[in-house]
Amino acid sequence: MKLIKNNLxxxxxxxxxxKKLNFKKKGTFDFENxxxxxxxxxxxxxxxxxxxxxxxxxxxxxxxxxxSIAQKITTVNLSDIFAMGALPHSYLLNxxxxxxxxxxxxxxxxxxxxxxxxxxxxYLLGGDLSKSNKLIVSSTFFxxxxxxxxxxxxxxNLNDDILITGTIGESKMGLEILKKKxxxxxxxxxxxxxxxxxxxxxxxxxxxxxxxxxxxxxxxGLIGDLTDMxxxxxxxxxxxxxxxxxxKTKKILNVKNNYRIDNLINAGDDYGLIIISSQKxxxxxxxxxxxxxxxxxxxxxxxxxxxxxFDSHLDNxxxxxxxxxx
Amino acid sequence: MKLIKNNLxxxxxxxxxxKKLNFKKKGTFDFENxxxxxxxxxxxxxxxxxxxxxxxxxxxxxxxxxxSIAQKITTVNLSDIFAMGALPHSYLLNxxxxxxxxxxxxxxxxxxxxxxxxxxxxYLLGGDLSKSNKLIVSSTFFxxxxxxxxxxxxxxNLNDDILITGTIGESKMGLEILKKKxxxxxxxxxxxxxxxxxxxxxxxxxxxxxxxxxxxxxxxGLIGDLTDMxxxxxxxxxxxxxxxxxxKTKKILNVKNNYRIDNLINAGDDYGLIIISSQKxxxxxxxxxxxxxxxxxxxxxxxxxxxxxFDSHLDNxxxxxxxxxx
Numbered sequence: 001m002k003l004i005k006n007n008l009x010x011x012x013x014x015x016x017x018x019k020k021l022n023f024k025k026k027g028t029f030d031f032e033n034x035x036x037x038x039x040x041x042x043x044x045x046x047x048x049x050x051x052x053x054x055x056x057x058x059x060x061x062x063x064x065x066x067x068s069i070a071q072k073i074t075t076v077n078l079s080d081i082f083a084m085g086a087l088p089h090s091y092l093l094n095x096x097x098x099x100x101x102x103x104x105x106x107x108x109x110x111x112x113x114x115x116x117x118x119x120x121x122x123y124l125l126g127g128d129l130s131k132s133n134k135l136i137v138s139s140t141f142f143x144x145x146x147x148x149x150x151x152x153x154x155x156x157n158l159n160d161d162i163l164i165t166g167t168i169g170e171s172k173m174g175l176e177i178l179k180k181k182x183x184x185x186x187x188x189x190x191x192x193x194x195x196x197x198x199x200x201x202x203x204x205x206x207x208x209x210x211x212x213x214x215x216x217x218x219x220x221g222l223i224g225d226l227t228d229m230x231x232x233x234x235x236x237x238x239x240x241x242x243x244x245x246x247x248k249t250k251k252i253l254n255v256k257n258n259y260r261i262d263n264l265i266n267a268g269d270d271y272g273l274i275i276i277s278s279q280k281x282x283x284x285x286x287x288x289x290x291x292x293x294x295x296x297x298x299x300x301x302x303x304x305x306x307x308x309x310f311d312s313h314l315d316n317x318x319x320x321x322x323x324x325x326x
Numbered sequence: 327m328k329l330i331k332n333n334l335x336x337x338x339x340x341x342x343x344x345k346k347l348n349f350k351k352k353g354t355f356d357f358e359n360x361x362x363x364x365x366x367x368x369x370x371x372x373x374x375x376x377x378x379x380x381x382x383x384x385x386x387x388x389x390x391x392x393x394s395i396a397q398k399i400t401t402v403n404l405s406d407i408f409a410m411g412a413l414p415h416s417y418l419l420n421x422x423x424x425x426x427x428x429x430x431x432x433x434x435x436x437x438x439x440x441x442x443x444x445x446x447x448x449y450l451l452g453g454d455l456s457k458s459n460k461l462i463v464s465s466t467f468f469x470x471x472x473x474x475x476x477x478x479x480x481x482x483n484l485n486d487d488i489l490i491t492g493t494i495g496e497s498k499m500g501l502e503i504l505k506k507k508x509x510x511x512x513x514x515x516x517x518x519x520x521x522x523x524x525x526x527x528x529x530x531x532x533x534x535x536x537x538x539x540x541x542x543x544x545x546x547g548l549i550g551d552l553t554d555m556x557x558x559x560x561x562x563x564x565x566x567x568x569x570x571x572x573x574k575t576k577k578i579l580n581v582k583n584n585y586r587i588d589n590l591i592n593a594g595d596d597y598g599l600i601i602i603s604s605q606k607x608x609x610x611x612x613x614x615x616x617x618x619x620x621x622x623x624x625x626x627x628x629x630x631x632x633x634x635x636f637d638s639h640l641d642n643x644x645x646x647x648x649x650x651x652x
Binding site: 084126127128217 | 355378452542
């Protein structure tokens with residue numbers, strides 16, 4: 001992998017901060033080659049590949065803690081790997097670095113990567129460094145999944161369950177607090193901001209991959225991602241009261257009259273999973289989620305009428321704005 | 327693969343310009359998923375992975391023909407795949423697009439990619455689009471190689487042959503003409519500039535992979551890349567008269583007194599291969615190269631004295647400047 005170009009400082013970056021991330025795996029050539037080998041597990045497995053980038057001023061702020069940037073680039077990619085039903089294996093890193101990046105930044109960034117690598121069991125296979133006027137971090141992740149399993153994002157049947165993991169909206173609340181759109185007490189501000197800065201992927205995907213019809217992670221908000229899954233073929237009927245919100249989020253919604261749930265389900269990087277599955281597998285999926293301490297909630301079902309619809313128990317006018325997605 | 331984000335224009339970019347590049351391969355999910363599957367050939371093969379980026383104002387000029395940018399991003403990566411002894415299989419594309427990119431640009435860029443994909447037999451597996459103030463193109467390439475073969479860049483023995491494919495310096499001449507450092511007649515200017523704008527990888531690597539000790543493509547100039555290979559363990563004795571130059575290049579060196587060969591071997595994206603191999607395999611390698619119409623030249627050998635040295639037939643003072651590499 002071409003991590004090394006012509007000047008000493010790039011060699012220093014690699015040797016001092018990134019070599020430790022290859023976990024001495026043979027196929028990485030200790031980052032001394034222009035390429036790497038990825039040894040295949042065995043013929044019963046296939047490789048899942050996903051790639052995502054995050055950019056300064058779009059996905060993070062230039063003065064954000066490098067630990068947060070490391071957390072975000074790994075979570076956006078791990079989240080896709082898990083949503084494909086796979087287990088992470090290794091990754092490549094393309095770093096476009098502006099002049100303000102110093103050794104402290106690299107130390108903190110690489111330290112956080114190492115922590116996450118240990119947590120989920122994957123290593124750095126290689127990468128590429130270049131100069132840039134804005135910080136851009138691209139990453140390609142590899143995961144393994146059994147050959148016979150294929151996870152779609154848009155294949156399912158009428159009346160299938162729509163389930164989601166985790167809660168919705170905490171990351172969005174954090175972003176809005178950071179943007180000073182509103183403020184709570186210091187502890188709550190800190191809580192929500194950390195949900196935005198340090199998102200975590202949901203690793204339930206590989207455990208339920210044999211029991212579902214479609215699965216996707218929530219990276220553009222519940223409504224945006226569910227709309228993508230429906231693919232203009234079917235519709236969804238959502239019970240808004242069932243959309244899982246944390247106790248802290250519910251409190252805010254109760255006290256802030258001008259802050260409504262439509263803000264929360266309409267955008268935000270929650271990184272929970274949207275799962276569409278046959279009703280007959282519902283108990284099985286709940287039981288796997290429960291035994292792995294993953295919160296899972298049935299929020300609706302697939303219907304024939306296209307678009308996203310909300311059940312009659314609710315004040316539909318709050319959700320009219322979602323119609324343009326359908 | 328997350329090629330699609332929230333807005334129509336990105337969907338349009340994917341559907342109109344990039345979907346045709348997936349060659350309808352199943353694992354791509356027609357770019358409707360956040361990930362892709364890479365089906366493994368069979369258990370006798372392993373995967374080679376390489377990733378490289380090119381950036382506006384560093385690796386190309388903003389008004390360069392998009393065909394040239396497509397040619398460069400594929401050549402830098404294909405060149406690494408071939409140098410690893412592998413055959414290309416598929417690739418991912420991370421595009422960071424500034425506002426000036428229009429449909430004409432995308433049409434021309436994707437058309438050239440398709441042409442190169444057909445030429446070498448590989449397809450687009452997925453990618454990622456994002457906005458940027460400068461154009462940055464990153465790509466990750468996948469290739470297959472037999473499991474038992476492992477190509478190093480820095481493992482060889484004393485007295486091993488040093489061979490290179492193609493000729494040296496035409497791309498560098500083109501760049502210097504573009505930068506108006508000198509000028510020739512219009513035809514020659516055009517010839518060298520096109521060598522810089524439209525580099526081609528050398529696909530000999532997989533054909534000789536069983537007969538060599540080390541191999542690397544020339545992407546930072548002959549001296550820079552050979553220095554990387556020597557890795558401060560051995561040295562190289564180079565017969566400068568043997569360094570292959572095209573007839574056109576030789577003419578320029580003869581007429582331009584101030585333009586010396588050290589300019590050419592010291593930098594430049596030639597994308598030939600540097601091959602280090604045992605003398606006993608020399609005939610075999612030459613015979614494979616010849617029967618595939620690849621020009622190959624023996625330029626020197628591995629010696630114990632560290633650094634790059636030039637043979638006594640030549641005026642050594644011209645090459646003193648290279649000592650700092652050793």
